[in-house]
Amino acid sequence: MKKHVNNANQEDYLKVIYQNGGLDEHVSNKVLSQKLQVSPPSVSEMLLKLSEEDYITYTPYKGAILTDKGAEVTATTIRNHRIFERFLYDSLDYSLREVHTLAEELEHVKDLDFFDKLYNFLGQPETCPHGSMINKDKIIFEKYTDPLSSFEIGSQVEIKRFDDSSKLLEFVEENSLGLGQTVNILEKNEEDDQVVISMNQNELVVPLAFALKIFVIPLENQN
Template sequence: MWIRGERMTPKKEDYLKIIFELGGMKKKVSNKQISIGLNVAAASVSEMVNKLVKEGLADHTPYAGISLTKKGVKVAEDLIRTHRLWETFLVEKLGYELFEVHDDAEVLEHVASDKLIDKLYDFLEEPKECPHGGVIPSKDGSYEEESHTTLSEIEPGQIVEVDRFIDNHELLTYINDIHLSLGDKVKVVDKAPFDGPISLIMVQTGETTTIGYNAAHYIFVK
């Protein structure tokens, strides 16, 4: 992929995408959130954040976090649109499981022209969301704002609906293993101290399950 005539590394693209997914268009995202989301060391995050700031793609406030600039948002939207369209195609048309799509979608997004992506968008009948619940910008760049409330923020006794998952292979594999799906309604029963697991009741079935502390920060609810 590219920034309208400029070359961009896949690693840099991944950072822009994760910052976007975590809500960095409108709020500050912490280095820790990025580190966990991309499975990279904290030092690597700091190094890349500095590069993004120097290139005018992001703003960084010490101890507060990083957000995307107007230029960064535009680039991230283009990247997100391309990646999520390929994920949608792989799941809906080729029968991929959700946790399988990321790597192949990553390859496909780097070889697709704007014309091909527009054709793919039409072929898929203008989808608004990808298989893990993330928005897909339209041809004119419009889209509804995503939920940025995480399961980790919900207090015991509250009932919420699972709205989307971060596009992370390990997380999506974990979600598949515990049989959690978009649209599931869950009641938070207990939050163990010292970053322990969160206990849930599946409202539709009455079954109980637990979600790891880190994973709960990448499951968005409404």
């Protein structure tokens, strides 16, 4: 049997724990298995390893919670990811979807001075090209947290942030969505799991799973 455990893999686990509330509460093996698409035995094996190295505290039947050390490493990975995205987007002209995929690989570069240098080189940007904050410490406060799905029919909103997930970013690209765009909420049907919006005189059906991950601010009501 081939066993392939490397640092990148560990960091990916820590990131998923972090993104699912693992700073304050236990994240279950089941959640990790689903999000990382790995088998439950692999998850258990990795969690034991991560707890031996003091990145997490692992409690059987409850799951994993990040230690201070784990939180710090993870916040650094997320920061590096976002700095790289900024560089790829601003300087090399990659798309919103492409920068995310490439940064997933590049974020694991070990030379931390490199990221500080790149950050300064880019003029200390506040956000990644998806609108997420480039954090300075281990707690990441996002500036934009109201999802598209939380606004009423008739609202006019401006898109400020997309969650970093490949599926969402594919949808964003296919439908030419972008930060700074103004959209109107035309229809909502929670049972149908979708929000219908209009932008540039086009209508677009946004599945609820995506509408929860597009963050906006309200503009004046057009009455």
